[in-house]
Amino acid sequence: MSPDSIGFALLLLGVLLLVAKIIRVKWRLAQKLFIPSSIIGGGVALLLGPDILGRITSALGSDRFAEAGLFSPELLDVWRTLPGLLISMVFAGLFLGHRLPSLREAGRVAGPQLAFGMTLASGQYVVGILLALLILAPVFGLPVFSGALIEIGFEGGHGTAAGMGDTFEKFGFPEGQDLALGLATVGILSGIIVGIVLINWGVRTGKTAELKKNATPSVSEQAGLVEKERRRSAGTLTVHPSSIEPLTLHFGLLAVAVIIGWLILSFFKWLESALWADSFELFAHVPLFPIAMIGGILVQFAIQAFDRHEIVDQQMIERLQGFSLDILIIAALGTLSLQAIADNLGPFLLLAITGLLWSIGAFVFLARRMMPDYWFERGIGDMGQSMGVTATGLILLRIADPELRTPAYPAFGYKQLALEPFFGGGLVTAAAIPVMANFGAGWLLAGMLTLLIGSLAVGLLHFGRKPGPKEPTTAPVPAD
Template identity: 80%
Template structure:
């Protein structure tokens, strides 16, 4: 029997119940995380566990098992109805705009000199990782995925979309994939994002242990491991802090409501910008190519967030915007997005394209790991492992993956890795990992072909490598000297 009775038309009750089910799955996932030691040791997020539960109970697992045993009532959509799965399928493209609109809200936007001083090496290394994913992916598409497996050249963007972009970006580009007759690309990208996130944690912790044993870390030493409470995803009572600050009195407006309103304004600004660009394009070159017509909303919502933050820095004298509340809304949106995206993931598509999927997966993993081990020591002037491990984790999953690994390698945040990572995000997020370049990659490949995209990324890869190796790498300090930018100053 289904959890909810099917109806002929989508109703508000169906939408509400679909959202409630996501909350129940997330709660069950957190209980599993607290009780399951393997999930704790691997730092698997509850959203991934919840998404796995939704996937198992859905049509591709429970539905197929039920079909094999003749239980026809579960074959179409598993334990859920088709309407619930339809609601879940539409959520990621909505929530990803909220996630990206929140990236810069509440963060003081630094000046160019400040960013370049603290995060110059980090930006060069991050650009190397991102552009390299495109170069290797497009070469793989041209040489193997197309000729051998018959996939379009658009598959060359899957490594960056799935790994650097993560679940949110992969889900948010669903309509773009469909518009260019590559709907299976979304499922492949979501699969890469899932395996990449888990691999990022497992490989990252393995590399941290290796670096500690071989003396490559500057702060973490042998036997310094996270506590049982931290592995369970709990915060010890004596270390707990408020999830937000009451910057306005609730009698006038609930602080959470105020911050949601700011995010709404950021998303609307992004929508207006995208609509304006699409209108301009319709009167210029739309007769020959279309670019902005296929760009999704979320990168423009991020620009809207920057516009709102600039206004806040200029006019918010009372400092009513609290970054922690923004992060709570962003975190809720991302958790809900991930579980909804995984719950509607098509395992059949991945199974039908298992060869290309494995090739993309192995290529992306090798590039990130080898970049950390071989390039980071030569591109970072100091604390190369702490700086590099965060970028490697983020290039395989999401920002949270990089931060988890960074905090394990530098638990007291004594190195410049944490502020450099944050400034690097400010510089690169507008373009890669779900930014404008990521969003435009599919239309660019479709309209201009692989040659132009490959050539541009090769130039960017060579340039970032040159800056990192020949400029920042030569600033390496003698052992024993302090970091160029202590964390306290940053």
């Protein structure tokens, strides 16, 4: 893997993203479905790669593109490496630039949202592990920890699925990463499609509080463009560029957060190897990205204590996260193995259908009973996030509440601050497979079932039976 091949691989990803954006602007179906350009670009890369173009040309009698499609093997090797690196950057910035709220403040605004979010996340483990115990393991011969794929692919998304590659490899299930990436693609597309269908249903039946009939996104919004009169700066120049480029400064903060996470993970790996590695190993299989998030929290505590000049800009951090996530998604999809999905098509479909039914069913039947007010706007964002990424939930939330007049947006933000350290790529996601492999699926199933029952009880019996605050507040929403 030469420096030239690394550089060209990165440049080609930029070209593919630009082509994908042009497709998004011109393709009406992609606009109506709000398909992100990174997904389109990943699809283009997949079409031109060995699993589609290579197989088609081989079937026609030419092996010229069989190994790497239009690309080179070295270029694909670079792309396979990028997701595991970039997801640490994304998670390290989840809390940077966001004021960390007190527990009382977060609980007051986001208590119902957190109960519903916990229900969705823990339920994905419960239904997934039950599916693995009853069908995937005895019928298809998959490992029982394949039941975690729903939460990894749906709640976690492409970044988490890509970041778990080494964990799948260490436990002898390398195809699990491809299945998780496939589920992430199904989840994000289904989240948008099903979400828009449910919003239309909510408008027609009067279940939406703000969105009325015939209120549709503008043409520019569907194309992913911002009208001139509504454009804003992508970041604030908090330091003078003559001293240091602001983007460089914020990249440095992300780098410090990732390095702190690496040091923490290295310490726990050393401690584990010295004390209990002979019995079982946990931290040896934990990827870096959830610990990088802890590094980001520590850096944010330092920022709140010492950044008197307020030089850390939240929007600048979000731009770096967004860049990393776009590159991550297109690289992950471009190297997705369709053969692994084809070889496990039955389990893949069962996992996808089970995950979709759980998320949609929870929204339709539980959200209105767990939310004290504005249940549709609150629930649609959580449902979208549980099927794709945070951006999916925010897209649906902004469609249902375009002027952000309900408490849904701040509640969603505070819920993410409490939920993301554990689910959707957090500590629980990282530890789920090692725990099941070392101790059996029953322990994780019991823990998630307890959490599910507790979340349902709090939501249904406490928050769902009292009126909630009507005045919207403001809160940060971490990028996913």
